[in-house]
Amino acid sequence: MNKPDESVAEVFGSNVFNDTVMRERLPKEVYQCLKQTIDGDKPLDAASADVIANAMKDWAVEKGAAHFCHWFQPMTGSTAEKHDSFISPTPQGGTIMEFSGKELSRGEPDASSFPSGGLRATFEARGYTAWDCTSPVFVKTDGENTALYIPSAFCSYIGHALDKKTPLLRSMDALNKQAMRILRVLENTTSNRVTATLGPEQEYFLVDRSFYEERLDLILTGRTLFGAPSPRGQEMDDHYFGALHERVASFMHELNLELWKLGVSAKTQHNEVSPAQYELAPVFATVNVATDHNQLVMETLRKVALRHDFVCLLHEKPFAGVNGSGKHNNWSMVTDDGINLLEPGQTPHEDMIFLVMVCAVIKAVDKYAKLLRASVANSGNEHRLGANEAPPAIVSIFLGDQLSDILDQLAAGGAKSSKQGGELKLGVSTLPPLPKDCTDRNRTSPFAFTGNKFEFRMVGSTQSTSGPMFVLNTIVADILSDIADELEKAKNVKSTAQKILKQIATEHRRIIYNGDNYTDEWVEEAKRRGLANIRSTVASLETIMDKEHVAVFKKHGVLTEAELHARTEILLEAYSMSINIEALTMLNIAKRQILPACIEYSSVLGSAVGAVKSAGIKTPPQKKLLEDVCRLIEQLNKNIADLEKTVAATRKVADATKNARKYRDDVIPAMQTLRATADALETIVDAELWPIPTYAEMLFIR
Ligand code: ADP
Ligand code: MG
Numbered sequence: 001m002n003k004p005d006e007s008v009a010e011v012f013g014s015n016v017f018n019d020t021v022m023r024e025r026l027p028k029e030v031y032q033c034l035k036q037t038i039d040g041d042k043p044l045d046a047a048s049a050d051v052i053a054n055a056m057k058d059w060a061v062e063k064g065a066a067h068f069c070h071w072f073q074p075m076t077g078s079t080a081e082k083h084d085s086f087i088s089p090t091p092q093g094g095t096i097m098e099f100s101g102k103e104l105s106r107g108e109p110d111a112s113s114f115p116s117g118g119l120r121a122t123f124e125a126r127g128y129t130a131w132d133c134t135s136p137v138f139v140k141t142d143g144e145n146t147a148l149y150i151p152s153a154f155c156s157y158i159g160h161a162l163d164k165k166t167p168l169l170r171s172m173d174a175l176n177k178q179a180m181r182i183l184r185v186l187e188n189t190t191s192n193r194v195t196a197t198l199g200p201e202q203e204y205f206l207v208d209r210s211f212y213e214e215r216l217d218l219i220l221t222g223r224t225l226f227g228a229p230s231p232r233g234q235e236m237d238d239h240y241f242g243a244l245h246e247r248v249a250s251f252m253h254e255l256n257l258e259l260w261k262l263g264v265s266a267k268t269q270h271n272e273v274s275p276a277q278y279e280l281a282p283v284f285a286t287v288n289v290a291t292d293h294n295q296l297v298m299e300t301l302r303k304v305a306l307r308h309d310f311v312c313l314l315h316e317k318p319f320a321g322v323n324g325s326g327k328h329n330n331w332s333m334v335t336d337d338g339i340n341l342l343e344p345g346q347t348p349h350e351d352m353i354f355l356v357m358v359c360a361v362i363k364a365v366d367k368y369a370k371l372l373r374a375s376v377a378n379s380g381n382e383h384r385l386g387a388n389e390a391p392p393a394i395v396s397i398f399l400g401d402q403l404s405d406i407l408d409q410l411a412a413g414g415a416k417s418s419k420q421g422g423e424l425k426l427g428v429s430t431l432p433p434l435p436k437d438c439t440d441r442n443r444t445s446p447f448a449f450t451g452n453k454f455e456f457r458m459v460g461s462t463q464s465t466s467g468p469m470f471v472l473n474t475i476v477a478d479i480l481s482d483i484a485d486e487l488e489k490a491k492n493v494k495s496t497a498q499k500i501l502k503q504i505a506t507e508h509r510r511i512i513y514n515g516d517n518y519t520d521e522w523v524e525e526a527k528r529r530g531l532a533n534i535r536s537t538v539a540s541l542e543t544i545m546d547k548e549h550v551a552v553f554k555k556h557g558v559l560t561e562a563e564l565h566a567r568t569e570i571l572l573e574a575y576s577m578s579i580n581i582e583a584l585t586m587l588n589i590a591k592r593q594i595l596p597a598c599i600e601y602s603s604v605l606g607s608a609v610g611a612v613k614s615a616g617i618k619t620p621p622q623k624k625l626l627e628d629v630c631r632l633i634e635q636l637n638k639n640i641a642d643l644e645k646t647v648a649a650t651r652k653v654a655d656a657t658k659n660a661r662k663y664r665d666d667v668i669p670a671m672q673t674l675r676a677t678a679d680a681l682e683t684i685v686d687a688e689l690w691p692i693p694t695y696a697e698m699l700f701i702r
Contacts, residue, residue, distance in 0.1 A: 008260065015063065016263035017056055017137040025055040038133050039193070040173075049101025056137055057086055057099035060148035063139045068099060068148040070107035070129035073164040074114040075570050077464050079295050080154075082109050083147055104150065105131050111154070111162065115573070117566025119160045126157040132165060135292045138262055142303075151292050160563055164466035167558050168288055171473035172196055174556035178477040179333055179341065179357075181484035185493060186353050191335035196473050197453075199284030200294045200465050201268075203325035204301055205276050205313040206248060208701060211693040212311040216593075217585050221578070222315035222462075223380070225586045225671070226594070228679040229321045230696035234274045242271045245702050248278065251308040255280070258300050264293045274322035275699040284330060284453075287473070291465045294327070298462075316380030316460040319695060324384040325461035329468055332453040333357065333476075343452040349406050349415035352497055356483060359410070359504040361454060362397060364475040365447055366511035368552065369395040370532055370543045372447075373458070375471040377540040377571070379578040381460035386535045391446035391457050393540075394526045394533045396513040398448040400439025404514060411505035414498055444517035474558045481556075537575055538660045544568045572656040579663040583647045583671055590640050593691040594678050598636065601685045602629045625684070632681050639674040646670045 013020075022031055033048045044052075060068070067083040074080050086097040111120070111127025120127075135151035154163035161167055172195065179194035212218050217225040244252065252269050259266040265283040272279045280301070282293060298314055305312035317324040333341040341357045348354050365372060372395055376385070386393035399407065402419045409415040421437050442448055446458045459468050483500055490496035510529040515522060526533060534540045543549070545568055553559040559567070605626040612620040646666045653659040682690060 011257060012260045012265075013263040015139045015261045017059060017139075018263060021059060022055075025059060026052060034133065044101075044105070044133070046101055049105055051101075053099045053101045053104040056104065056148060057097060060139050060146075061086065061097055064141070064146040065139055065148045066097075066146070068103070068150060070109070070131070070152040071149040072109075072129050072152045072154040073295065073464060073466065074154060074162060075117070075164065075567065076115060077164070077462065077574075079299070080109070080114070081147075081149070082107075083145075107150075107152065109154075111156065114154075114162060115570045116156065116160075116162055117569035117573075119162065119562065119566045120156045127154060127162060128157070129154050132169065132288070134169075134286070135289050136263060140262065160566070161559065164291070164464045165288070167470045167563075168291060168466045168473075170558045171470035171477070171556070172286070172288060174477040174558060175333065175473040175480075178480035178484060178556075181488065182356055182360075182480050183335070183353065185484060185487040186356065186497070188335075188339075188353065191337050191339060193336040194333050194341065195336070196287045196469070197284045197332045197334050198287040198290035198465060198469060199282060199330040199453075200290060200459075201279055201281040201328040201330070202294065202297055202301075203272055203277060203279045203327065203461050205274070205315075205318050205325065206251070206278060206305060206310040207276060207313060207318075207698045209306065209309045209311050211698045211701075214693050215698075216589055217582075218311070218313065218318070220585045221582050222313060223318045223582075224320070224695070224698075225582055226589060226675055226678050226682070226692065227320065227695045228682040230694070230699055232696070232700070234322045237273075239271050239275045239277070240273045244269075244271065247308060247310075247702050251304060251310060252278075252280075254307065255300060255304045258304055259297065262293075262296055262300075264296055264300075266297070272323065272325075274319070277323060277325065284332075287331070287465070287469045291469065294465050314462045316378075316462060317383035319699065320383075321695075322699070324380075324387075326384065326457060327459040327461050327463060327465065329456040329459050329465055329472075330450070330453050331456060331469065331472060340452050342449075342454065344402065344418070347418055348402070349409065349418045352494070355406070355410070355415070355501055356480075356497060358403065358449075359501050359508075360476055360479040360483060362399075362407075362511060363504045363508050364472075364479045365395060365397055366508040367479070368471070368475040368549070369511070370534065370540070370546065371471055371475065371549050371552075372456075372468070373532065373534055374540045374544050375468040376458040376460055376463065377537045378460055378463065379537060379575050379582075380462055381458070382535075382537045384460065385458060386533070391444065392517050392522070392533070393535045394517070394523070394531055395446055395458075395511070396517065396526065396531065397454075397511050398442040398445035398514055399512050400442075400449055400514065402439050403449055404512060407505045407509070407512065410498075410501045411509065413502060442514065442517075445513070446517065470558060474552060474556050477556050478552050536664060538572070538657070538664050541568060541571050541575070541660070542657060544571075569656050572660045576656070576660045576663045579667055579671075580647065580651065583643060583667050586671055586674060587640060587643060587647075589692070590636065590674060590678060594681065595633070595636060595640070597689045597691045598629060598633050598681050598685055601689050602626060602633060604686070604689075605629060628684060629681070632677060632684075636674070636677045636681065639670070639677050643667070643670040643674050 030048045030051045034052060036042050037044045067085045069081040069083045071079060071081045086099050087095045088098040089095050107129035129152040132151045132153055138149050140149050153166045156162050175196050176194045183191055256266045266280055267283050268281040270279055301312040405419050406415045448455045456468060487493055487496055550561050550564060553564055605622055608622045609620055609626055612622055650662045650667050653662050
């Protein structure tokens, strides 16, 4: 609960070692040194690091912390932490609290159990964590334990990136470098740095904890592997933006407070399309900080939900037949002097920097569409992309009226005007006229221009935002670098720029699509345009090592070929492991819960048939039902045996790609068949006997 004296302003960032705290607690010279390091201008010297570490320790101890940890993001997609206490024994047998600059700057967890994709054998255990000073240190309390958290990068003994943060930071540097070249050659003299920004909207489901605990599939896999559709789904469209349920509103209130304490600027909250589905959006930050914050958002969602007897499901598709969850990544590029490079302003057709930036994004998305697609490929997202709800698996860009018109003009030789939004009059004298945006929205587009940023909507709700964002940063940096090469050697920069824009507007027009992305016509049209439509996760992951992908990461220093290969292996293995766990969980539920319940029901029916017959009714209707149930039981038994055999055969395949293909081609179909039979049984078996909570209960009971 909010205490009356606990204003949001006081709560916000209260557990963050932020700029205000630094100014208060660090000597002026040390503060200046740290600022320079954060801005990338010079490395931190050892003496300053000691002073900073000591100040952090004092601050954390005042907040009740006895431990610190390097907090990093291994390639599992979640976070990792190993706690060390500040205590240090004294010769007198007592203890003092200590924290050195060395401990702050570098950690050495035993790295052997994190996925490395073959970059490191298990016996080569050494791995290092390095403090990322661009993401603020914070204090976090879990249960009775409070610790100081130090956001860190994670690499192997020989310097291979083993985490999600390192390539993201490298890609930000690459984008900064190339965007600055464009700014300089186009006569911007005021900006010194370009930062990629991200505001990730997070979708999630809440189910009552008591239902969750009765569903092994939710516990082990995060999604329902069985479940006939609820008689009522999302067809009434009444959940979207609906009034918040009291229990949910209380949950959101506490969630916000917890996030604000951590400096996460949770801003927007609302009901989403499916019943039991919700969304949270923060105010945007640098992609690095926003990615760290999104990890905290996912963790806090789970934690606070439990306090309200809910369980938060972050899976991309917890329930078949209703909407899945995504994580819309709103992305832009902003200069250190506050210019949003994707802000069209009043007269975008005259703003050469804006036009170059937008056209670079268009070309990057077209040229590297497969890589973008692969950046969101996982087993959960396979249920969403292209399944007539979230965006399709075809990458395309929604530009809207104003920019599409400008692109047409550029293709014709030069842009001379910009369409304006105007005013919307509602015809009611008491309502004010509304200023109208220059473009409508398109909720079906995978990559939409939304006024002053692009929104990448294919990202899955469980995913770290790092992958999709370092891909986007890198491919845009790549196109900007090509453009900068040409402009820097041009005699007439302006006419050369016009020529480049004309070329992009002509050659990459095919990636623009402003219509409804969910239709079959678009699938056909996209095929005619030669755009890829990669529905399968495995097929998508198989494109990662394409020559031009290896080259673009290498050129911009984001990932070496070995690092990229390792990541691909990890993603393929993760796909196989997820499906394997799902299949085994299905078998467990089918054999130990569903089958016994059905057998019980058949015996009830059998007795009923006997009783009714002996009462003199020759062909009782119960008999037909009994026959139906027995036929389905037989089918269920066969489906179980088939799935068992398929999984056993698939597990023997060692090669990561072949193994993943077999899970896709053999195991998933066997799972689908088993589910269909079980779901058919659910619709006829006595509700009292059905062993697991139904869709209707989980989606509608609060
Ligand atoms: P909507 O998508 O409904 O228009 P908002 O305009 O609030 O919602 O934006 C959604 C997300 O986009 C928020 O997280 C917001 O902070 C973020 N956002 C806004 N401007 C930028 C920007 N320049 N760069 C990155 N993200 C941004
Ligand atoms: Mg949005």
